[in-house]
Amino acid sequence: MAMETEPQFVPAVNPSSEYHLTKVIALPLMEKPLCPGFYFPTHVRDPKLLADLLENQYVGVFLLKDDTNPPPETLLKGKELLNRLHEIGSLAYISSIKGHQVIHITGLTRIRITEMVEEAPLTVKIDYLKNKPYDMDDGVIKDTFLEVSSVLRDVLKTSPVWRNHRLGDFMYPYLADFGSAMPCGTKHQAQQVLQELDVHKRLQLTLQLARKEMEIIKNESLGMERNHCVFSFLLPEVDEREPVLYEQTPVGVAMALSLTSTGGSTLYMETSLVEEGEAIGCLYLMGEVGEETNESANVAYIVAKKILLKKQPENTFFANSMLRLDLPRCNGRSAGCTMTTSLLSLAIKKPVRKNLAMTGTVTPSGKVLGIGGVKEKTIGARQSQVKTIIFPEANRRDFDQLPENVKEGLHVHFVDEYEQIFELAFGYDEEDYQIELRAEGDEYNLASYVGKPVLYEQTHVGVAMCLAMTSIGGLALYVKTNFDEEDEGDGCIHIIGSLGKEMTESVWMSNDLAIQILRKKNPENTFFADSLLSIYLPACSTSNDTSACSTIVTSLLSLAMNKPVRKDLAMSGTVTPNGKILGIGNVKEKTIGARRSQVKTIIFPEANRRDFDQLPENVKEGLHVHFVDEYEQIFDLAFGYDH
Known part of the structure; x- marks a missing residue:
């Protein structure tokens, strides 16, 4: 029987080969299941089982179904043990064995028991499970992912269990597995996270547990207590600092x-x-x-x-x-x-x-x-x-x-x-061997090679600047709307640029929002209803990047009102049909892109305030940044100036 112990740090090492095992020893877990990407030390009481594990590199780990843990002296065997295990578990790598009872295991991938091969030690045949296909660009999945990331960052900052860990740039399936490690969750809730192969549903489960954990942490800060379950998961450390040159290169x-x-x-x-x-x-x-x-x-x-x-x-x-x-x-x-x-x-x-x-x-x-x-x-x-x-x-x-x-x-x-x-x-x-200190402010004359960024001396009517993520990093790029001809009552817009389906739909939505705002600000203005327009969109990092929506709305309104956007203003933000501003990605790169383009004033979604605040001071220095959650705020910043 395996008994999880208090956490100990052991480097998680992933074998570089693919998994071709068809049968493994089944190791029962009592407290929590082990998801891929997590690791913990666990006790093995049975000396014969421990001896068998010493001869193996991999083991299958499965949670016991029991609502209450069996007494320590109970050692289940064969079919009796098999019947009390969840059939879905993880293939784990035995990274080390310490002393006579403690082994360190790392979750690698999801597996399912298909049949028993041997009773002692319990050995089972397995199938490998894969996540169901999902679209990373799906708006609902993306929003859920961002919300999970935000709540988990709060948990990591405030929880005494997680305080020394950082949340890195994880893929959707990995982040979705964090729910299994929430101390507030029961063993069965953690198993539900492990068994769910729909990544979006798994993200939702993790979001529920992360919110519950955050609520408990807040209550504890007010003096309320809770009974901590044994928490035996550790997160891989991820360093989010900017890469720098070592003063002296470490060995290795x-x-x-x-x-x-x-x-x-x-x-x-x-x-x-x-x-x-x-x-x-x-x-x-x-x-x-x-x-x-x-x-x-x-x-x-x-x-x-x-x-x-x-x-x-x-x-x-x-x-x-x-x-x-x-x-x-x-x-x-x-x-x-x-x-x-x-x-x-x-x-x-x-x-x-x-x-x-x-x-x-x-x-x-x-x-x-x-x-x-x-x-x-x-x-x-x-x-x-x-x-x-x-x-x-x-x-x-x-x-x-x-x-x-x-x-x-x-x-x-x-x-x-x-x-x-x-x-x-x-x-x-x-x-x-002398250490050469890194020269500060060392500038290279690359401008003549890659060119200098150009800002309009005076922003033209119909032009607005967006902060975009391109193949060479963050850049400030212009979105431009042109008036083609007048056509009373048959106004329409022609899109020029290589766009994906999601971005194309976002342009139509941005056009509808611009019409609503113009009707609200100037009901007599029929510009959109009577004009044939062309909008020119730059090529960004992805044809489905919707973070330029706020810029598109601003460009359209500038032409409709015949009023230029405030000079030296760039923005990034996804807009909803009712004018809400949603969070975006690549805040660091876009901020650097603004500096590279000599932009002084930028607009980011309120949802990204924390991302910006965590940037190094030398990146933020000298920038005037506004955080918004409604397009009306962008309108006032872009056009609310005195001629």
């Missing part, structure tokens, strides 16, 4: 030049030791990585072992160490050299040379192959104030063809063998 950390959805950037990869023991050498990956990155990590592990054997033949670190490699969200093979370097740094216990970033695909023989995105990665290095970079020899011509002002001041090394990277990363004298 290496910096990659990466191509992300917002352009080139530098990302850290870190290897850490999970456990040491004779001949237990293995590597587990942490992070949302694609198949190519997975394969590249396996190659990096092979190359690192070969290099270590050659450089330090007596070093048995890889053979006797269970390692965890933390990777940023990515897919591709160009981080192979960085992963190899991170692994070797920990193995030889020597930090990588400071201010060094690299990119390159590595082969099992140690060859370094060419990569793509040289221009973007070089600009990303400059933006991160990196001074020394490593590119594959195959990309020398790509780099040489870049403008001089992009290459200026960079120390670039071209390599075709990983051994050359090893010498560049670790071939320094310890006594002469």
Whole structure:
């Protein structure tokens, strides 16, 4: 029988391979089920069962159906135990076994018991369960997701159990599983969260439990008490701070030049030791990585072992160490050299040379192959104030063809063998290793290369500025409405731009709202009824990004009233048919985009006030920000000025 204990921190390590098991030992849980992505230590009382678990890497964990826990001396067996287990549970990875009774398990994926194979230990055949298909752009699902995120952030800030954890940027299914970990929930409510395969319904269950937990926390702050159930879940720590250059690179950390959805950037990869023991050498990956990155990590592990054997033949670190490699969200093979370097740094216990970033695909023989995105990665290095970079020899011509002002001041090394990277990363004298402080305010002359943002000297009638998320990050972009011709009684609007179905519908809704507002502000104005209009919309990060709705309404009203929008004003917000302003995403990127475009005044939804408040001061400095929850407030800000 498994008994959950008080929480202990053990790194969650996810095996990098897919799950192909058809049968597993069934481990009963008494307090709460274990959802994918969560982990906790649990006691196993049966010494024979513990011995069997020692020989396995995976185990199936299932909650007991009983409303009351059986006495400790009761050890259920075989069919009797099977009949008292919920058939839906989780495949778990046994990350470590401490002492004689405590094992640490990490939930991996949902499974269902199909039949019993053996009675002692109880072994069952399993099927793997998948979430039902869902649309991430569905408005109802998105709103529920945002509400769950908001309530959970409040819980994490105020609860003594959760206070030391941060809520990261999780996918919908993972966030929906948080309900199973709410202390206020019963074991059966937690099991209901685990069993629900409809992501939207699971989000709703989690929202109910999170709100209940928040209410209990508020009552406790007023002096009311509650009986705490045993809470044995821990959340993976997620650091939400801006990436910075280390003053001194820690052992096990290496910096990659990466191509992300917002352009080139530098990302850290870190290897850490999970456990040491004779001949237990293995590597587990942490992070949302694609198949190519997975394969590249396996190659990096092979190359690192070969290099270590050659450089330090007596070093048995890889053979006797269970390692965890933390990777940023990515897919591709160009981080192979960085992963190899991170692994070797920990193995030889020597930090990588400071201010060094690299990119390159590595082969099992140690060859370094060419990569793509040289221009973007070089600009990303400059933006991160990196001074020394490593590119594959195959990309020398790509780099040489870049403008001089992009290459200026960079120390670039071209390599075709990983051994050359090893010498560049670790071939320094310890006594002469000086830490170079990051230069503040170091500006690069990129304006002549990427161009300067342009603001209208005086905003034209029919023009409004939106803050949008594009493929190169946040930007301020103009939405423009033109008058084509007069057609009394047959007014209509023609949309120009590549839009998805949801965004197209939002334009029609914005047009209807503009008509309502104009009728309210100036009942005699029949502009919309008698005019053929064209509205020009910029290409944003997604053809279904509805955060430009407030800008569309403003552009339409500007033309209808023949009054320009206040100069130097940009906005972002989704609008409902009755004029409510809903929250949006990418507040950080859009704020940076406003600064990049030299915008001074911005409008955000009231729902995003907290997101803005949590930004670094140097990002917010000098900006005049208004938070609104009704379009009427935007109208007053945009047009309520004295000529």
